[in-house]
Amino acid sequence: MAETGMDDWRKVLEHLEAGAERILATLAGLTDARLREPSALPGWTRGHVVTHVARNADSLWNLLEWARTGREIPQYPSLAARNAALEAGAGRGVAEQAADLRDSAARFVEQARALPEEAARARVRAMAGWEHPAWYAVYRRWHEVEAHHVDLAAGYGPADWPDAYVRWALRETLDGLVGLPPGGQGSLAGYRLVSTDSGDGVALGDGPEATGSSRALLAWLSGRSRGAGVVVRGEGTPPVPPPWPPPARF
Helix, strand or coil, X not given: CCHHHHHCHHHHHHHHHHHHHHXXXXXXXXXXXXXXXXXXXXXXXXXXXXXXXXXXXXXXXXXXXXXXXXXXXXXXXXXXXXXXHHHHHHCCCHHHHHHHHHHHHHHHHHHHHCCCHHHHCCEEEXXXXXXXXXXXXXXXXXXXXXXXXXXXXXXXXXXXXXXXXXXXXXXXXXXXXXXXXXCCCHHHCCCEEEECCCCCXXXXXCCCEEEECHHHHHHHHCCCCCCXXXXXXXXXXXXXXXXXXXXXXX
C-alpha cells in the first residue's frame, strides 16, 4: 500500500458501512439454529464468524485510539483473550449478534471519521507484529467485512463483492505477495499472475502464468475459492496460495 492511500482512506468508510449493512441483511435471513451451523472456515460456526467481525471492529478501534491519544493500546490484549471473546460470543442468537455487529461497526466508523490527520499518520502495530499508519486500519477492516461475509456461507460470494473492493484488494494482494520474505510465497513462488479484465498483474518469477478475471484471482488468492475461473497454462489446477492477506508494506 503506497502512502497515496492516505488520500483515499476516508472514502472507504462508506464502503464499510454498506458492507456491514449487507452482512446484517444476510443475518436477517438466518435462524438461531442456522447461525450455529458450520461456516466456510474450519472449526468455526457462522456465529464464530459474526462474532469475529464484531470483535475485529473493536480491535481496530483500539489502534485508532492508540493513534489518537499516543498511548499504546494493543489490537487485542492477547491471543488467548481474543479466542476467549470469540468463544463467548459465538453461541448467541441472531438478534444479539446483529445488534453487536451493528454497534461495533458504527463505533469503528465514528472513531475513524473523527480521527485527526496527524493521528491518522501515527504508527500502530497489528497483532501479528507488523506496523502501519493508523489510517490503514480502515483498509484492513474492508478485508474483514467483505471476506468474512463470504465465509458465512449463507449466499454471499465473491461474485457479490463490490467492484471497488475487488480493484483495491487485488492490487494490495499482488503487492503484498511481492513483498513476502524468502519462502513466504509458498506454492506461488515463480508464478506470473495476470488479470484478464484489468491487466493488473505481478511476476513472482519466470514460471507458469495464472490468469483470470480480477474477481476470480482475488477469490482464489484470498482462499475464498479453489481457483474457479483461474487458468494455469501448462500446469493444470491452480496451487494453494499462501496465507492471506499478506502484510502491507510501508
